[in-house]
Amino acid sequence: MSKILFISDLHLAPERPDIIQLFIKFLDEQASAASALYILGDLVEYWLGDDDQAAGLDDAFGKLKETSDKGINIYLMHGNRDFLMGERLANKCGCTLIHEPYIADLNKTPALLLHGDTLCTDDTGYQQLRQMLRNPAWQKDFLAKPLTEREQMAQALREQSKQETQSKSAEIMDVNADAVAAAFKDHGISLIIHGHTHRPDIHYYKIDNRQLTRIVLGDWYKSGNVLEFEDINNYRLREFN
Numbered sequence: 551m552s553k554i555l556f557i558s559d560l561h562l563a564p565e566r567p568d569i570i571q572l573f574i575k576f577l578d579e580q581a582s583a584a585s586a587l588y589i590l591g592d593l594v595e596y597w598l599g600d601d602d603q604a605a606g607l608d609d610a611f612g613k614l615k616e617t618s619d620k621g622i623n624i625y626l627m628h629g630n631r632d633f634l635m636g637e638r639l640a641n642k643c644g645c646t647l648i649h650e651p652y653i654a655d656l657n658k659t660p661a662l663l664l665h666g667d668t669l670c671t672d673d674t675g676y677q678q679l680r681q682m683l684r685n686p687a688w689q690k691d692f693l694a695k696p697l698t699e700r701e702q703m704a705q706a707l708r709e710q711s712k713q714e715t716q717s718k719s720a721e722i723m724d725v726n727a728d729a730v731a732a733a734f735k736d737h738g739i740s741l742i743i744h745g746h747t748h749r750p751d752i753h754y755y756k757i758d759n760r761q762l763t764r765i766v767l768g769d770w771y772k773s774g775n776v777l778e779f780e781d782i783n784n785y786r787l788r789e790f791n
Contacts, residue, residue: 552585554656556777558665558745559769561631563595564606572774572791574613580776581617581624588654589645590745590767591629591665596708598700599693600638611643618644627652629665630746633683634693651737659782662739666746666766669725669733675714676723724749731755734762741782743767750775750787 562570581587594607604611618624626645628635640647652663671677682688692700715723724747733742734757742764750768754761765787768775773791 558590558767559592561595586623597632600636614643661741664744666744669729671726
């Protein structure tokens with residue numbers, strides 16, 4: 551059975567060239583042997599729109615296209631840092647842009663794919679900001695501004711986010727149990743895969759006599775993290791460097 555790979559929260563940036571190289575190595579040595587690769591948000595540290603100059607990221611984007619050209623299906627989902635990625639960038643990288651909530655058929659196992667931030671409903675301040683940033687009118691206005699102005703606005707938002715994160719408890723920034731239960735019920739599935747929280751783990755639930763699984767992907771700050779999935783009885787989270 552073909553292997554499907556899942557990654558998220560790489561936060562690729564020119565100031566972290568070692569992680570860019572690790573990602574390129576991952577695409578060469580691991581993704582090239584899979585049937586599909588899903589990137590569930592925050593591929594890059596931030597994205598200002600598809601006219602972004604992508605300083606230092608061309609090698610990574612080029613390797614994605616090279617991997618896609620080998621016949622590997624690559625799916626790219628927005629995260630909270632790169633929600634302005636559009637079809638232009640997706641085409642450049644040979645990726646298919648997917649939008650959450652997304653139901654994927656994983657070797658005949660249906661799974662709900664998310665970035666993960668929509669499950670963190672206890673963080674009301676973040677959810678209000680997310681609602682603003684995902685508003686099409688706000689995005690249209692933002693993308694109409696000069697690139698330099700967008701850069702300044704993004705830096706200000708990042709600094710604001712850092713300051714607010716320092717004052718929040720870990721519990722507030724994690725998923726809400728009721729939101730998770732609602733996601734399982736609303737979509738009628740038994741498997742959820744997401745990133746965002748940077749807390750790689752596999753969680754098992756029993757709700758309404760149904761056995762449910764939630765897999766959380768790890769970030770790429772210090773090492774690589776991948777979920778290797780073949781079927782509901784054969785999968786593993788793996789860290790590598």
